[in-house]
Amino acid sequence: MNADDPEIPEIFPRCVNEKKTLRVTWHPGVFTFADIVVVDIQLDAQGYCDLNAFKEGMRTIGRSIKPECLILIETTVPPGTSEKIVKPVIEEEFTKRGIDVEKFTPLIAHSYERVMPGSKYVSSIRNFWRTFSGINEKAADLAEEFLTNVLDTERYPLCRLGHTNASEMAKVLENSYRATNIALMFEWAKLAENIGVNLFDVIKSIKVREGTHDNMLRPSLGVGGYCLTKDPVLANWAAEALFGLENKLPMAVSAVNINDLMPLHTIEIIEDACPSLQDKRIAILGVSYLQNVADTRHSPTKLLWENLMEKDAIISVHDPLVEVWPELGDMRIEKDLSKTLFDAEIVVFAVGHKLYKALSPEDVVQMCGKKSLIVDCSNFLTDEKIMKYLKLGCNVIGVGRGHIKQLKKKIKK
Numbered sequence: 033m034n035a036d037d038p039e040i041p042e043i044f045p046r047c048v049n050e051k052k053t054l055r056v057t058w059h060p061g062v063f064t065f066a067d068i069v070v071v072d073i074q075l076d077a078q079g080y081c082d083l084n085a086f087k088e089g090m091r092t093i094g095r096s097i098k099p100e101c102l103i104l105i106e107t108t109v110p111p112g113t114s115e116k117i118v119k120p121v122i123e124e125e126f127t128k129r130g131i132d133v134e135k136f137t138p139l140i141a142h143s144y145e146r147v148m149p150g151s152k153y154v155s156s157i158r159n160f161w162r163t164f165s166g167i168n169e170k171a172a173d174l175a176e177e178f179l180t181n182v183l184d185t186e187r188y189p190l191c192r193l194g195h196t197n198a199s200e201m202a203k204v205l206e207n208s209y210r211a212t213n214i215a216l217m218f219e220w221a222k223l224a225e226n227i228g229v230n231l232f233d234v235i236k237s238i239k240v241r242e243g244t245h246d247n248m249l250r251p252s253l254g255v256g257g258y259c260l261t262k263d264p265v266l267a268n269w270a271a272e273a274l275f276g277l278e279n280k281l282p283m284a285v286s287a288v289n290i291n292d293l294m295p296l297h298t299i300e301i302i303e304d305a306c307p308s309l310q311d312k313r314i315a316i317l318g319v320s321y322l323q324n325v326a327d328t329r330h331s332p333t334k335l336l337w338e339n340l341m342e343k344d345a346i347i348s349v350h351d352p353l354v355e356v357w358p359e360l361g362d363m364r365i366e367k368d369l370s371k372t373l374f375d376a377e378i379v380v381f382a383v384g385h386k387l388y389k390a391l392s393p394e395d396v397v398q399m400c401g402k403k404s405l406i407v408d409c410s411n412f413l414t415d416e417k418i419m420k421y422l423k424l425g426c427n428v429i430g431v432g433r434g435h436i437k438q439l440k441k442k443i444k445k
């Protein structure tokens with residue numbers, strides 16, 4: 033899944049074979065020996081919150097752990113989960129085992145992952161800031177000790193928050209902020225396309241304002257992955273289901289809805305350039321949700337693919353890192369780029385994999401064997417490359433890249 037990180041092939045032989053510090057088991061009996069259990073069970077949301085796997089995991093832990101064992105939750109959870117979901121489950125299991133929960137209050141702490149799939153996967157765990165909290169002081173102290181032992185907290189100091197609701201909220205707000213930022217940029221991408229502006233140049237010019245604007249995000253084919261697509265929904269669910277609030281999070285949820293449908297915009301711009309897609313040969317380059325990773329979860333390419341199929345286009349799909357596409361019934365993904373591009377009338381640069389960014393227009397045109405329509409979903413092509421495609425007789429369009437109209441005029445002169 034994180035094929036790009038050179039540390040991974042080194043770590044596994046070292047920890048599994050040499051040091052024997054990493055062992056894997058399905059057996060819940062191991063919990064009886066643990067001083068700390070780190071929980072990273074998925075907690076999904078598709079409008080509602082699916083707590084089943086997470087709660088079942090908690091029950092299993094509660095059935096076996098020592099009363100003084102620390103449960104450190106790293107799953108991204110709806111605010112309120114440690115206190116309102118985990119604590120009652122563990123107390124129930126402790127009580128069934130005859131453990132006095134007044135004397136042995138469950139030790140529950142929360143510290144969310146900020147891991148980034150890609151070439152710095154391992155480092156993004158060890159060398160990065162962490163926020164944490166505990167259900168009581170003892171749990172927070174134990175979590176602090178553990179995190180200090182495993183992470184580089186000297187260079188990346190920990191941030192201790194006063195309540196588990198707070199650190200749970202921090203994670204979902206962090207991702208809601210990014211999801212909303214992208215949704216906002218998408219709106220401006222459409223304006224830029226209509227008024228002949230390159231939105232990416234505009235963003236670059238604004239990002240120089242360090243401290244206030246340097247983290248502006250960008251539009252693309254769409255937003256995928258496991259976090260930005262669900263975390264705002266988790267928070268919205270918690271507001272009502274765990275805290276009984278009527279006033280929920282409409283802006284965060286609206287951002288998720290906008291982002292979910294973003295791939296349809298790429299189809300709109302393709303249809304503006306090529307009104308009937310029936311029987312058109314379309315090559316889609318990139319299946320993963322993020323450049324240079326093989327993770328396909330909630331990839332926006334899926335909606336693109338499904339909608340193009342509905343229009344009876346003839347689609348070929350390539351990805352240098354993805355072998356099969358689990359979300360499409362383990363569909364095998366072509367590895368041979370020339371086979372994917374052969375005879376393609378439309379080429380969609382869906383993901384910014386290194387391989388695609390390195391392609392020359394001459395090679396693409398040669399592999400297609402024709403002057404195709406080139407679609408750039410997120411500033412993957414430089415202006416120089418766009419000019420080359422145009423000179424080679426191709427048409428080029430792009431999300432947020434309204435200035436291509438002017439480049440075309442230059443060619444005509």
Ligand SMILES: NC(=O)c1ccc[n+]([C@@H]2O[C@H](COP(=O)([O-])OP(=O)(O)OC[C@H]3O[C@@H](n4cnc5c(N)ncnc54)[C@H](O)[C@@H]3O)[C@@H](O)[C@H]2O)c1
Binds near residue numbers: 089147148149
């Ligand atoms: N993967 C990322 O890049 C990333 C980044 C930041 C945060 N997160 C968060 O980390 C959490 C985990 O994400 P992930 O990508 O590792 O998910 P995942 O689905 O890959 O892993 C979850 C694991 O939990 C196991 N599991 C399910 N039920 C269980 C049970 N009852 N007992 C024991 N194990 C059980 C599953 O078999 C699976 O191996 C999520 O909350 C996610 O939002 C992930």
